[in-house]
Amino acid sequence: MNRRKLIVANWKMYLSLHEASLLTNRLDKHVELHHDVEVVLSPNYLCLQPLSQEIDHRKFKLAAQDGYFVDEGAYTGAISFNQMRDLVSYAIIGHSERRRYFNDSLEVVRDKVAAAVRNRITPILCVGETKEERAQKETKQVLHDQIVTALSNLTSDDAENLVLGYEPVWAIGADEPAKPDQIESAISWIRYQVRELYGEKTESSMRLLYGGSDEPEFVKSIMSIDGVDGLLVGRASLNYERFKDIINNAHLVALEEDKGKEA
Ligand code: 13P
Numbered sequence: 292m293n294r295r296k297l298i299v300a301n302w303k304m305y306l307s308l309h310e311a312s313l314l315t316n317r318l319d320k321h322v323e324l325h326h327d328v329e330v331v332l333s334p335n336y337l338c339l340q341p342l343s344q345e346i347d348h349r350k351f352k353l354a355a356q357d358g359y360f361v362d363e364g365a366y367t368g369a370i371s372f373n374q375m376r377d378l379v380s381y382a383i384i385g386h387s388e389r390r391r392y393f394n395d396s397l398e399v400v401r402d403k404v405a406a407a408v409r410n411r412i413t414p415i416l417c418v419g420e421t422k423e424e425r426a427q428k429e430t431k432q433v434l435h436d437q438i439v440t441a442l443s444n445l446t447s448d449d450a451e452n453l454v455l456g457y458e459p460v461w462a463i464g465a466d467e468p469a470k471p472d473q474i475e476s477a478i479s480w481i482r483y484q485v486r487e488l489y490g491e492k493t494e495s496s497m498r499l500l501y502g503g504s505d506e507p508e509f510v511k512s513i514m515s516i517d518g519v520d521g522l523l524v525g526r527a528s529l530n531y532e533r534f535k536d537i538i539n540n541a542h543l544v545a546l547e548e549d550k551g552k553e554a
Pocket of ligand 1: 301386458462463464465502503504505523524525526527
């Protein structure tokens with residue numbers, strides 16, 4: 292199964308509109324269009340509309356960082372996926388910062404995933420264990436619960452298009468990413484869960500990303516791990532040179548894979 296590589300820039304609550312626009316401009320100048328790597332930018336809500344008019348849509352797609360699970364109503368302060376449906380292709384859902392600081396429970400994440408799908412927005416569902424959970428050997432259980440709950444309202448067709456991001460909480464904002472063997476075993480467990488739920492066809496179509504302290508020099512070793520299709524990049528995506536290098540390195544991995552297949 293040839294899954295297109297995917298690199299997502301999660302700009303979190305950084306950058307004013309002016310700064311986001313400047314960064315987008317720089318990226319546009321320096322990033323080449325690679326048909327084997329899809330690049331997604333996820334700025335704050337305020338930037339979505341203006342950036343959607345600025346970006347070259349062949350090079351970049353936009354993602355929301357969240358969204359509310361009801362389509363419309365008396366919910367002061369909320370923004371629905373329905374309101375964003377013409378602006379974004381993707382939405383990050385269940386990021387550990389949402390789970391931790393905004394109390395997004397397993398069920399809330401499930402409802403947001405369903406709301407995004409209902410509005411034809413592809414969820415980038417984030418899952419991952421905390422340091423304590425890993426120490427308690429609960430990683431598999433945590434990933435299982437997060438995945439099974441979040442996907443529980445989806446058909447296999449819905450699930451096929453979904454993107455899953457493995458982001459171990461302890462590797463976010465850290466000095467270095469998780470080790471390749473740690474990523475590999477989590478990714479293969481996640482793929483096993485998806486296979487159990489939906490079968491092999493859905494699992495083999497689904498793109499899986501790794502997120503947590505990604506930098507250009509780690510791209511090759513992480514993206515060469517079996518079952519990893521791309522990266523969710525935080526800090527390094529705020530710098531156009533580092534982010535450009537990440538995209539180019541992802542393209543090199545894709546080229547090498549293609550060569551391997553031809554041989
Ligand atoms: P860092 O790359 O800054 O560790 O953030 C990762 C992340 O949370 C991406 O969603």
